[in-house]
Amino acid sequence: MKTKRNLPRIFKEILAIVLLVFFPICQSYSQCDLGLITIEQCDMENIDFDTDGNPDGIINIYTETGTTVADGTWMIDPKYDAAFDAATGQLSTWELKNSTTPATLDEYFFELRNTTCGDDPVRTARLILGPYSGVALPPSGPLNVNATGCDNDGLEGFDLFNAFAINDEIPSPHLNGVWTYNGSSSSYLGVSESKLFVRIPYQPGIPLVDQEVFELTYTVSGAEGCATPQQTTVRVAMVRQVDSGNPTPIDICEDDMLAGIYDTEIDLRDDQYLEEEDIEGSWLSEPTGEIEDEQDSMINLRTIYDRLINNGNNLRFGCQSYNFVYAVEDRSAVCSDQSSTIAVTFYEQLRPFSQPDPPPQICANDVPGDLNLFDLLEFTNINGLDFTYANDNYVNWRFVSGPSPTSGDLGLLLKPVEFVAPPYEFYLGRINTLGAEPGRYIYEYAVSPKINCQSFGEVCDPYALLGATGYCEHPCDVFTARVEIVVLGFDYAGEDTTDINLCESDRQVDLRSLLTSNGNLIATTGVWTNTAGEVINNTFVFPDSDTSQTFTFVYTTTSSDGCVDVANLTFTVNTLPDAGENNNIALCSDDLTITLFDLLGGTPDITGTWAGPFGYTSVDHLGVFDPNDEMLPILGEGVYTYTVEGNEGCSTSDDASVTVTIIEPLTIGDDRADTFCKLEGRVNLFSLLDRDTPRTGIFEDTDNTGALSLDGVLEFETLTNEIYEFRYVLTNVAPCDESSLVVSVQIVDLPIPDVPDQEFCILDAVRLDDVEVDVLNYNWYDTLESETPIVDNPILLDNQIYYIANVDADNCESERLQVSINILNTGERSSEGELCTLDFQDGVSPNGDNQNDTFDLLIEEIYNIPEAFPDFELQIFNRYGSLVYEGNNNTEEFRGESNTSVRLGDDLPTGTYFYIFTPNFENNLPIQGSFYLSR
Numbered sequence: 001m002k003t004k005r006n007l008p009r010i011f012k013e014i015l016a017i018v019l020l021v022f023f024p025i026c027q028s029y030s031q032c033d034l035g036l037i038t039i040e041q042c043d044m045e046n047i048d049f050d051t052d053g054n055p056d057g058i059i060n061i062y063t064e065t066g067t068t069v070a071d072g073t074w075m076i077d078p079k080y081d082a083a084f085d086a087a088t089g090q091l092s093t094w095e096l097k098n099s100t101t102p103a104t105l106d107e108y109f110f111e112l113r114n115t116t117c118g119d120d121p122v123r124t125a126r127l128i129l130g131p132y133s134g135v136a137l138p139p140s141g142p143l144n145v146n147a148t149g150c151d152n153d154g155l156e157g158f159d160l161f162n163a164f165a166i167n168d169e170i171p172s173p174h175l176n177g178v179w180t181y182n183g184s185s186s187s188y189l190g191v192s193e194s195k196l197f198v199r200i201p202y203q204p205g206i207p208l209v210d211q212e213v214f215e216l217t218y219t220v221s222g223a224e225g226c227a228t229p230q231q232t233t234v235r236v237a238m239v240r241q242v243d244s245g246n247p248t249p250i251d252i253c254e255d256d257m258l259a260g261i262y263d264t265e266i267d268l269r270d271d272q273y274l275e276e277e278d279i280e281g282s283w284l285s286e287p288t289g290e291i292e293d294e295q296d297s298m299i300n301l302r303t304i305y306d307r308l309i310n311n312g313n314n315l316r317f318g319c320q321s322y323n324f325v326y327a328v329e330d331r332s333a334v335c336s337d338q339s340s341t342i343a344v345t346f347y348e349q350l351r352p353f354s355q356p357d358p359p360p361q362i363c364a365n366d367v368p369g370d371l372n373l374f375d376l377l378e379f380t381n382i383n384g385l386d387f388t389y390a391n392d393n394y395v396n397w398r399f400v401s402g403p404s405p406t407s408g409d410l411g412l413l414l415k416p417v418e419f420v421a422p423p424y425e426f427y428l429g430r431i432n433t434l435g436a437e438p439g440r441y442i443y444e445y446a447v448s449p450k451i452n453c454q455s456f457g458e459v460c461d462p463y464a465l466l467g468a469t470g471y472c473e474h475p476c477d478v479f480t481a482r483v484e485i486v487v488l489g490f491d492y493a494g495e496d497t498t499d500i501n502l503c504e505s506d507r508q509v510d511l512r513s514l515l516t517s518n519g520n521l522i523a524t525t526g527v528w529t530n531t532a533g534e535v536i537n538n539t540f541v542f543p544d545s546d547t548s549q550t551f552t553f554v555y556t557t558t559s560s561d562g563c564v565d566v567a568n569l570t571f572t573v574n575t576l577p578d579a580g581e582n583n584n585i586a587l588c589s590d591d592l593t594i595t596l597f598d599l600l601g602g603t604p605d606i607t608g609t610w611a612g613p614f615g616y617t618s619v620d621h622l623g624v625f626d627p628n629d630e631m632l633p634i635l636g637e638g639v640y641t642y643t644v645e646g647n648e649g650c651s652t653s654d655d656a657s658v659t660v661t662i663i664e665p666l667t668i669g670d671d672r673a674d675t676f677c678k679l680e681g682r683v684n685l686f687s688l689l690d691r692d693t694p695r696t697g698i699f700e701d702t703d704n705t706g707a708l709s710l711d712g713v714l715e716f717e718t719l720t721n722e723i724y725e726f727r728y729v730l731t732n733v734a735p736c737d738e739s740s741l742v743v744s745v746q747i748v749d750l751p752i753p754d755v756p757d758q759e760f761c762i763l764d765a766v767r768l769d770d771v772e773v774d775v776l777n778y779n780w781y782d783t784l785e786s787e788t789p790i791v792d793n794p795i796l797l798d799n800q801i802y803y804i805a806n807v808d809a810d811n812c813e814s815e816r817l818q819v820s821i822n823i824l825n826t827g828e829r830s831s832e833g834e835l836c837t838l839d840f841q842d843g844v845s846p847n848g849d850n851q852n853d854t855f856d857l858l859i860e861e862i863y864n865i866p867e868a869f870p871d872f873e874l875q876i877f878n879r880y881g882s883l884v885y886e887g888n889n890n891t892e893e894f895r896g897e898s899n900t901s902v903r904l905g906d907d908l909p910t911g912t913y914f915y916i917f918t919p920n921f922e923n924n925l926p927i928q929g930s931f932y933l934s935r
Helices: 014-022 061-065 254-258 301-309 462-467
Strands: 036-041 058-060 073-076 090-092 109-113 123-129 147-150 178-181 188-192 195-198 211-220 230-239 250-253 265-267 298-300 319-328 338-347 361-363 370-372 378-382 385-387 395-401 430-432 439-447 479-488 497-503 508-510 527-529 539-541 549-558 564-574 583-588 609-612 638-644 654-663 672-677 682-684 698-700 713-715 723-730 739-748 758-761 778-781 801-806 817-824 873-877 883-887 911-918 927-933
Touching (some): 036 061, 061 073, 061 123, 178 188, 195 211, 195 230, 250 254, 254 301, 298 301, 301 338, 395 462
Parallel strands (some): 036 123, 361 479, 497 564, 583 654
Antiparallel strands (some): 058 090, 073 109, 109 123, 178 211, 211 230, 265 298, 395 439, 439 479, 508 539, 527 549, 549 564, 638 654, 682 713, 723 739, 778 801, 801 817, 873 883, 873 911, 911 927
16 A cells, blocks of 8 residues: 655645745756866875874865765776775875876876766866875984895895885875985995895905995976975995805715715815805704814714714615704894705615526416516615615616517516506516517616605606716616526417307317417327316217207427417307297287297297298397387287208208287277366266277276266365376276276366455555456456456445456366455555555646646556546645636646636746645545645
């Protein structure tokens, strides 16, 4: 229900009329593209917006341009959003990082926009921001400097802005200034942006602080009225960063230690170990105990090594590093301490490994032929310490010589390949001798000394290490050893042979003639044995049998070197084919799923196929028919013949037949389905059957509804909104089973709409279609028994009663619901306390722009006054109380002209007018108000 509150009243107070007379309403008109305003702020560092005595750098764009929020909203480039508040127009000039220069006059550009001008700005403005070079920190110390920094070898640079005072009351200097060095020192390297780069020379000894003062001036330029540049000069003391020198690591192989090369002391301060270091440093304590005095740089490597191997108890030390640290303290707090580490590393040498004699002898036909060359090596063992080298990343195999590098896999270097699954174990040197040419083969195994000092993920091929430089370099040597094998020949026995079929009529066979060959001649010196291990002749005579027989024999040869070769032979001796015995069968036409093979008598072979009526042939011995499988043919009456071709080696075939007779069942028709409204009450299921379906059957209540009578009548009273199935059955003659079909009945039971009694304000002029309904499709009725729905959408009147029913697409209806109508008159309150009234428009401007040209009584989508109150009366008075207009349903709407005798036809002047609207309908009260007439 729509209502309005706090309505104006006619003649409420005399004072209101007086105010309207002496304070007329003003209307402003805006224009677009009013030009550019230039704002100059030459000394932003002194701006005090809040006048609290502390500068803040804030200005207001509305104030600076003489505009107000009513004119629109000022906008700035989004990259300056952090500095500008568009809602208030306040701009923080301290947040703008650059001054305005002749090249950047429009950098700080503003546009005033409003809805009237759309995409065109009302006015534009630009800010000329004067240069600001910042305030240096107060000078301090004997050198009178503003800041102190560390030269850090001239790598990182010192930020000169660190010499400026920056806080809430002092802004940051503009960033588009230029630095100028006010000196000529050779230590000065230059300035990049705001970074000062210098290199202070080293001065050994006292005084320990090497520093130099640099004076630089920062200049920021301006433009137009703020063109005078600003400058700030700073003095910076730069202190030299101490240098602990460049260390060189000492890598020592164990064999050099044992050779006595490092028996004497060495000085770590020699340039070959540490160079370019400051002399004021000291040596830190370290675990070897060699350096006892922080100024003593002498050490004895042989003493350290002897402690490492512990009298031979720690021979497998791998590698061990000792760090000697030289440290130099900083000369000022602005710099940092420095240290350099000389790493001394001892590397364990490789211990010998070799192949013991004699080399192994392998028959070329050994299966499997896999061999691990690594297993043929013997590694050193000292006092229980194992010196076996088997890490894939630091070892490799290579082929040296042999009769045929491409025979078998003897010539392959078995290094990593991408598709090999872990564990890879390439160190094993796997080869395959199967089928290799007889002779002597030589391989070499190489081990990188890095195997004793491994790094995660490192790969170091020892063969690359032998002649390469780079990450595989090592102070110790690569160790290699050769491995030999001898491959022996054999007498060829042929290949394993299977899947040979012979016929029992052949009687016997030459066994060697059945073996297949790889191209070599099969030796005739071998021996045949059966599965029991008994020796048999090469000519084999078939034993008598009623079924096919399979035989397996082994042919074995032995060479002069004792190499044995074996070939396995398997063959089958087949019998003549058997198609089985004839048969007859009767089938019902509604069940033609059979397998013909199952109907044959005897013991037929499963190797035959079927042929029958209508060109039928089968793909196998089964002869399957299934009417539900669209890939199979339909079974028909006739004789089906099963033919078994001769087995392999036997050419004669055999036949048998099955004679099929088909019985037809009664025709019952197709399944039926129908939909009923529950209000229809009942249906006779026989009426739903196809006209060709015999009526001699019975209906079965398969869903156990309890609503089906013996004569086929289905009562709806107890059924719900579901689908129910009923089976109709006819009895057939054997071998056919009963015929049946399914009758499906869908009951549509729609819910009653949930629509409460309706209450509306008479001003709404509500029609029947305006009532909110909780269902999608429905019908309205005048009475409970009416058969004709209401279609003309009448206006709702007080004390009316309507009836509504839910309806679906098939015109099924629910039970009907009574809905009462209560229409409130003007001045009445609803059951929820809302007042039935309205506010007419508050202004009339008869200027022909189609907006408020008349005092409109047709308020679209809200109120239709003429339709709600066809006998209404409207009176309009001027501010002196004189009647200037009278109207009703037949009178032209008020357009600012008088239609009374006082000023008939005259255009009324601009001002406030008062109206009284009288509904003249039942108990509806008049409505009073005022509006403003403008021209």
